[in-house]
Amino acid sequence: MAGLYLEIGEELYTEKPRKLAAFEEGARLAKRAIELDDKNAEAHYLYAANMGSAADTKGIAASLLALDDIKTHAKRTLELQKDHVGALHMAGMMLEELPQFLGGNQAVALDYLKKAVSIDPSYSHARLDLAKMYVKRRDPESAQRELHAIIAMDHPSDAYAWARRYRPEAEKLLATLKPGESAGANAK
Template identity: 40%
Template sequence: MTRIDRARDLLETAVAGKETADVRTLVLLARAWFLYAENRTKTEEARLAAYEKGRAAAERAIARSPDDPEAHLWYAINLGSWAQVKGLFRSLITLGTIRREVDTVLRLDPNNVEANIMAGSLQREIPAIMGGDKEKAEEYFKTAKRLAPHLSGARIELAKLYIKQGRIAEARQELQGVIDEPAPTDRSRWELVEVPRARTMLHSLDDLN
């Protein structure tokens, strides 16, 4: 059993059968289910179920504390991840819910790094006819970079935007910045996920200008 499994089980025990469960515990549980979905599940069915449990925990936290930005953030993250797996990310109903939750986080906490990254990703991926705006996406990603300069995730997402726009030199610069990062905020994720992803993306640009 990994630390993710243990944390999830302990948090589930802490909130089980408690209508007045602690908001912070519920938020941590929503995050734990997301991490479990991302790192521990073996099948699509199990992954979807984990995202749903994470969303349910976040929903309980929102009910207890409607103005808690982290509760809204983890609701949006779990719902967005679930929708991507299901192929419903551009569903108007699902998309409307995700955008509302992200907007709520930014209203409550404009300096929330993850919410800025998620807002940027939404603006990048949504077609313009549905409200997507690549200029706004760039603003959100750059805000996240300014708030957390050693968090590589924002640079990778910004590089994806630049690739979509044909700004290959700028994309390369962001990706190389991920690889050369001297003090990553989350070293294990940087080593295991973000550096390999940046290298793969750089390699894919070899045939482009």
């Protein structure tokens, strides 16, 4: 159920209060699952993901306050299941976006995203974020490879989000790239 609330908050709701309520309920359910079984990797991941999405919805101050809790549960997920694609994606994005003094590390971030995509090549969200990392690093050929892979997916693991968000965003970003050029360091 925590995963359903995460998906509803991310993909269906557009109003901030409804999104926040979905993420908070997802976090509550995941926390309960952790209380029942601390070795449940998916529960730790869903707690971190719902908490992170709720914090993002609230703003930067809430994100900073929730950061340690999110990191703890993402790390615990990977301790329990080292190939958990969602946690690899989440950890990679945290490392990419955080400043170094808060634990950010862009080189390691890239490795996490590469690993997530190698484990699940049909996970379009991670692949799109990897493409954006390549754009930021001024590697348009690698970005184009990832973007073409997203657009050509036959069976994306997140089909609804792929059709609605990730494929259109990949097409738009691809249109801005030419070999040897970067679309800019601020691709989001």
